Amino acid sequence: MRFGDISQAVGHTPLVAVPRLSPPGCTIHLKLEGHNPTGSVKDRVAKYLIEEAERSGTLRPGQRIVEPTSGNTGIGLAAICRVKGHPLTCVLPENTSQERKQLLTLFGAELVFSPATEGSNGSVRVARELAEADPDAYMPFQYGNAANALSHYETTAPEIIADLPEVSAFVAGLGTGGSVTGVGRRLKRWNPDVKIYAAEPEYGDLVYGLRNLDEGYVPEVLDLEVLDSRIKVNSRKALQATRELAEVEGIFAGVSTGASLVVAQRVAARLPERAHIVAMSPDGGWKYLSTGAYAPGDLDELATAISGTLWA
Amino acid sequence: MATVRIPSVLRKHTDGVAKLTAEGGTVGEVLRAAAAAHPGLEEQLFDDGSVRGYINVYVDDEDIRYVSGLDSPVTPDSEVALMPAVAGGAPA
Numbered sequence: 001m002r003f004g005d006i007s008q009a010v011g012h013t014p015l016v017a018v019p020r021l022s023p024p025g026c027t028i029h030l031k032l033e034g035h036n037p038t039g040s041v042k043d044r045v046a047k048y049l050i051e052e053a054e055r056s057g058t059l060r061p062g063q064r065i066v067e068p069t070s071g072n073t074g075i076g077l078a079a080i081c082r083v084k085g086h087p088l089t090c091v092l093p094e095n096t097s098q099e100r101k102q103l104l105t106l107f108g109a110e111l112v113f114s115p116a117t118e119g120s121n122g123s124v125r126v127a128r129e130l131a132e133a134d135p136d137a138y139m140p141f142q143y144g145n146a147a148n149a150l151s152h153y154e155t156t157a158p159e160i161i162a163d164l165p166e167v168s169a170f171v172a173g174l175g176t177g178g179s180v181t182g183v184g185r186r187l188k189r190w191n192p193d194v195k196i197y198a199a200e201p202e203y204g205d206l207v208y209g210l211r212n213l214d215e216g217y218v219p220e221v222l223d224l225e226v227l228d229s230r231i232k233v234n235s236r237k238a239l240q241a242t243r244e245l246a247e248v249e250g251i252f253a254g255v256s257t258g259a260s261l262v263v264a265q266r267v268a269a270r271l272p273e274r275a276h277i278v279a280m281s282p283d284g285g286w287k288y289l290s291t292g293a294y295a296p297g298d299l300d301e302l303a304t305a306i307s308g309t310l311w312a
Numbered sequence: 313m314a315t316v317r318i319p320s321v322l323r324k325h326t327d328g329v330a331k332l333t334a335e336g337g338t339v340g341e342v343l344r345a346a347a348a349a350h351p352g353l354e355e356q357l358f359d360d361g362s363v364r365g366y367i368n369v370y371v372d373d374e375d376i377r378y379v380s381g382l383d384s385p386v387t388p389d390s391e392v393a394l395m396p397a398v399a400g401g402a403p404a
Contacts, residue, residue, distance in 0.1 A: 200375075202395070229378035232370055232395070 005083050010036055010043045011155045015163045015166045015278065021261065022242075023268040026275040028261065029164060030251065031156070036105075038072075038079045041156075041282040045178060046076030048151035049140035051086055059138050061085065066130050066137045068092070068114075073142055074282060075100070078107030089137070091127040093119060098202030099287060143176050143219040152182025160278050161190055168271050169195040171264045172280035173256040174230065177222025179280055184226035191230035195271065198230040199263040201238070201256070231266060233259040236303035239293060240284070241265075246294070254288055257281040314386045316346045317393040325352030334392075339371050340382030342392050357394070368395045 003009040013035045024029040033041035053059035065079055066089045074090040081088040088109040092100075095116035107261060112130065114122035124143075131139040142148045156179065160167055170187055172179040177198075184196035235255070242258030245251045260279040268277060285294060291306045313333040318326050327333060327350075334349070336342035343363075347354040356364070362382075363369055369376045370393040376384045386392060 034362075227378065230375040232373045232375075232393070 006037045007047055007080050007083050010047050011157060012310065015160065016251070018245065018251070018261070020248045021244060021265070022277075023204065023265055024214060025273050026268040026271060028264045028268070028277045028279055030245075030253070030257065030261070030279055030281040031160065032251070032281050034251075034253065034281065035075075036230070038075045039283055039286065040072035040076060041179065041280065042076040043080070044151040044155055045073060045142055045148050045176075045311070046080045048147040048154075049142060049145055050080050050086065052145075052147035052150065053138060053140060054084075056141045059086070062087075064089065064134070064137045066091065066127050066134075066139045067141070068127035070140070072287075073163060074109065075103050075107070077140075078104050078109040081109070082107055089130065091123045091130065093123055097287075097290060105180075116288035123143075137261075137281055142178065143221060147225075148176055148178035148221045149182035149185070152179050153186045154182075157183045157186030157190075160187070163297070164276055165215045166276050167194060167278055168275040169197065169264075169267060169277045170280075171197045171199055171260045171267070171277060173259055173282060174198040175215045177219050179282075181221060181223040183279065183280075185223070188226065195228040195267070196226055197263050197267050198227050199256075199259040200230055200232040201259060202232045202234040229267070231263045232241075234303070236299060236307065237262050239303050239306075241297055243294065243299075251281075254283040254285050255283045255293060256283070313388060314342045315391045316342060317391060319394055319396055321396055322353065322394065325356060326350045336386055338382060339376050339384045339386055339392055341370060342386050343382070366397050368370070368397055369393070370395065376379055 014032045015029050017027055017029045018033055019027060038044035062085055064087045065077065065081060067074065068091045078088055089112055090104055090109045091112045091114055093116050094113040101111060111282040112126060113127040127139060131137045165189065169181055172183065174180065180196055180198050238259040240257050241261045242253055242255050245253055245258065245261065264277045264279040268275065292302060293306055313335050316332045316334050318330055318332060323330060332346050334342045334345035336345050343357060347357060357367060370384060371379060371384050372390055
């Protein structure tokens with residue numbers, strides 16, 4: 001495979017079966033999005049956020065982009081903005097890990113910090129203030145931008161259909177809702193019998209404690225109608241499944257992958273015999289090594305220690 | 313009796329308790345029993361008989377909207393969990 005630059009090398013990720021972790025009578029396959037250029041599924045989203053805005057004329061050549069993100073979207077945006085010539089400002093909580101700050105800085109992004117105590121909502125607030133104060137800045141805002149789900153509708157889902165036409169169900173984690181919405185709509189249009197399940201991260205008390213009830217909201221990108229169910233997975237179960245993936249199947253994935261795998265294993269019993277389930281693996285484990293998630297030790301203690309930092 | 317998990321933001325209505333037990337054969341019965349024992353919960357949980365939109369209710373980890381809503385069956389071993397709706401990644 002040969003590409004003109006990194007922005008064109010997004011997608012076409014491997015779909016890999018995990019037969020040793022599939023319940024009897026079904027096969028679970030992982031869509032390994034860690035194989036994207038900056039190592040996550042968010043490369044697809046970043047590319048669409050930029051290219052759709054360029055296409056519609058909302059984003060002019062060389063115009064500055066401001067986005068609240070400490071995670072994979074920021075890293076994907078930073079790389080894409082580099083080759084497309086847009087300066088990027090990422091607003092992130094001040095307690096974001098060093099490896100992420102270093103990656104973003106390396107790609108040339110400017111970092112603005114929001115208070116750690118306000119979590120990701122604080123980053124959204126600060127980014128909105130920055131964007132409003134600077135008429136020249138464009139904020140794609142992945143939680144409310146249709147290009148997010150569109151990237152999955154036009155790229156992720158067609159890849160799944162091409163590789164596995166017999167797919168019976170799709171599972172993905174619930175962050176912005178972009179992947180379940182985009183992949184779900186396309187798979188259901190192709191075969192209305194396909195089931196769509198969301199794996200919802202269950203944060204620790206620490207994370208919930210940072211938020212007020214009225215701050216909870218459903219991202220505009222998420223289409224709840226496309227879901228056949230939504231199942232929450234706690235850090236311990238997700239971590240256990242993630243570690244099993246490495247130990248049993250030789251796949252080194254981030255903890256969100258373990259959460260999707262747990263849900264895939266649970267819903268297998270509801271599906272017809274010989275079902276093929278695709279579970280999203282948003283990224284590899286590399287960016288989480290420093291959290292201790294993969295270190296030897298007692299699973300309960302590890303899960304408790306890192307429950308606030310695992311879900312990105 | 314089923315277990316009911318209370319998120320930290322609602323614990324001021326349960327004297328700080330994170331896990332309650334309550335009787336009932338459905339999620340609705342269990343939640344009403346919990347609210348009867350802790351009156352502050354009633355208004356936080358229900359609006360005109362339905363669960364408020366910013367609270368997600370799960371029975372054995374599954375969102376009750378996709379089971380049978382407040383009629384979702386509950387066994388004595390079940391866990392009914394209340395969680396604030398939260399979007400996006402953790403503040404990592």
